[in-house]
Amino acid sequence: MISSVLVANRGEIACRVFRTCRELGIGTVAVHSDADADALHARVADTAVRLPGAAPADTYLRGDLVVKAALAAGADAVHPGYGFLSENAGFARAVRDAGLVWIGPPPEAIEAMASKTRAKRLMGLAPLDPDGVTEADLPVLVKAAAGGGGRGMRIVRRLDELRAALEGARAEAASAFGDGEVFVEPYLEHGRHVEVQILADTHGTVWPLGTRDCSLQRRHQKVVEEAPAPGLTQGLAEELRALAVRAARAVSYTGAGTVEFLVADGRAHFLEMNTRLQVEHPVTEAVFGLDLVAEQIRIAEGHALGTEPPHPRGHAVEARLYAEDPARDWAPQTGTLHRLAVPDGVRLDTGYTDGDTIGVHYDAMLAKVVAHAPTRAEAIRRLAGALESAVLHGPVTNRDLLVRSLRHEEFTAARMDTGFYDRHLGALTTPAHDPYAPLAAALADAHGRSRFGGWRNVPSQPQVKRYDMGGEEYEVRYRHTRDGLAADGVRVVHADARLVVLDIDGVRRKFPVARYGDQVHVGTTRLTALPRFPDPVARLAPGSLVAPMPGTVVRLAEGLAEGATVRAGQGLIWVEAMKMQHLISAPAAGTLTALHARPGQQVEPGTVLAVVQEIPS
Incomplete structure (x- = not known):
């Protein structure tokens, strides 16, 4: 034992x-x-x-x-x-x-399946030869042979981009997994990512524990997962389960593992087998009433599975909370996580607690939130509601994107595919800030203060505060009166440091407020308090390319040097943060007038890496 x-x-x-x-x-x-x-x-x-x-x-x-x-x-x-x-x-x-x-599984099974190239050959498939890729093969996907999580993956739509994609994928895979092997396969534009969880014991029993859909992905990394995968025909679901069992038996697999497929036009295309527990395993646990980690331990101790797996019930949906800004090319965020709390009734898996620091060295995932309900629609509603009312104080997160994604008609109707964010990211990240949040922040900050330590019989001049909300500056005005705080257009019902209540056209609204230095959270809205008299700051030169996050410069475009001519959208500098490489491209065609970035350089957000002087049209 x-x-x-x-x-x-x-x-x-x-x-x-x-x-x-x-x-x-x-x-x-x-x-x-x-x-x-x-x-x-x-x-x-x-x-x-x-x-x-x-x-x-x-x-x-x-x-x-x-x-x-x-x-x-x-x-x-x-x-x-x-x-x-x-x-x-x-x-x-x-x-x-x-x-x-x-x-975990036997080393021999890991060797057979952990390399995606070997796994494909085992299933009777073969990757493309990178040297033999032609225009007719495009688009293709460059993919790391080891590991997962979207690292070491690049979509190639132009033949002249293949070499750079291969180099970038190799570097990222080597950094994340210690193995830089990559391969090339056809890229299916509108497929669904569907997988089968398996459990296998040392006595010859293999359980296929239903299906999961993981189609909502960013940077080839899953964001929302659910079980069972919706909208599959009974025949296709049975085929997927049978293929998963076949893959497990082919390598004498034991323990927990996942066989992944791309489903397109009613057909299943084998992708890989992950010889480990998956991030999204909680949705299967919820539906089957199992603890997969406990089962892994029991199998490792030699215990046998039953003849049949438990009967599934209901539907489960999981969302991954990331410290990242989806509107800024998913840029990872760092800093102090002041508060993380979700309502009762959902499962929270996290490696953070209040006051922890989100650093630059590892993955940006803060937590996984999982909802289980009798039906898919109920599970989606429960999860979206829990995320919307969660307390998240700290760096920018993808919370709003998750809520909007879960409520998007394409997702609720189960018509999503892996291109979901390619199509909808702009609409899903359009700012929808609460216009009363800055006023609530100002009133909470002003609680208990008066301008002169006493009241006068003449109207006081309004107090002015400024906030940054989603990259836009907001100015709010309020007054101290003998009846308390007041502001135009609303009635201040209550105001203290933690709660502001406003009557807006007869509707009473509550605004919970929390402040951490210059960072202010009003409900789900994140603000930055701006100084009353901002110091004059030298503006960046036009065309400046700045580091979007803290990280390390890992690579420059081949031959990049000051004086070089660059084209609009050309990849120039690669910055690695949290085991992912982020490409910084030329904003317009022009001349590289300054190049400050050097491979190995540690950079902070806003560091000027290069300057491109645009060529007048």
Whole structure:
């Protein structure tokens, strides 16, 4: 019997595995980089071991250090989580060779399926030869052979972009997974991403635990997932389950795994098999009433599954909350997460708690929120409502995008595909700020203050405050009167530092307010208080290209130098943040008059990387 589990991972998945271990009476061991010394997963584990020496972004890829940590802490089993070393056969062998229990599939199965190129050949398919790709093959997808999570993937629509896509995908894959192998396959524009969860024991039983739809994706990374996948014919659903079982049996698979497909025109196209637990596993747990982590542990202990899986019930939908700005090319955000809370009735899986810092080294996912209900429509409504009323104080997040996505008619009618955000991102990120939020912020800040310490018999001059709301500046005016605070066009019913109540044309509205320095949250609206007398700031030169987020410059376009002529949209500089590479392109055709970026350079948001002087038309 397993008595202590080390999770070779961090953040949300480590906390998730620890939760099940506690319920089973199993001890827990965390590992952490220096950057994660105070992270939630390191705090909640029974024991935490520092992984020394490596840079924060690479620490969790050091399998030798993880095995040494497990032995030092007295763990007798290792759970890999997802990402990092979870699909590394060498790491699985090292764990077993050290006399530890590996809570995952056999290394041989990982080797057969973790490389997507080998997996395709096993299923009778073959990737395209990059040197043989022609215009007739376009569009194509360059994809990392190892790992997942959308890293190391590029869509290529022009033949002259293939080389750069291959290089960029290799670099990103090597950084994220320690393996730079990539391959090329046809890209289906309007397919749905559908997958099958499997569980397999060491006694020959394989359970196909229904289907999931994961079509809403950004940067090839899933954002919203649900189970079961809606709108599939019974025949297609049965075919998917049969193919998943076939893939598992082909490699003598054991444990939890996922077989992924692209469904287009009523046909299933095999993509890959993920030889690990998936981020979206909670929707399957909700529908089948299972704890997949507990099942993984039981299988690793040698227990047999039953002859039949539990009967599914209802529908579950999961949304991934990210610290990112979808309107700015999904730019990751950093800073202090002051408050994170969701209403009762939904499941919250997270690796953060109030006051934690969101750093630059790892994935930008804050949490997963999951709703389960008897029907799909009820689950969607429950999840959208929970997200809308969640308390999220800190950096910009994708919360508003998620709410709008869940309520979009294409999603509610189950007509979505992987191109959903390509079509709708602009409309889904159009600002819809509450026009009364700045006034509520100002009134909360003014609570208890008076201009002169007493009231006068003459009307006072209005007080003025300025706020940035979604990149736009708002100026609000209010007055101190002998009856309290007042503002034109509304009646102030109540105002204190945490709550403002306004009567607006006979409708009474409440505005909860929270302030952290210059950052103000009014309900779900995020504001920045601006100084009353702003200091004059030198404006950026026209055509300046600035770093959109903190990160590292990893690559410049080939031959890029001052004086070079660039075309509109040409990729110039690649900045890596949170294991993803972000391309900074020329805003217009022109001349590169300044180049400050250098590979390896650490940059902060707003750092000027280059200047392009536009060629007059």
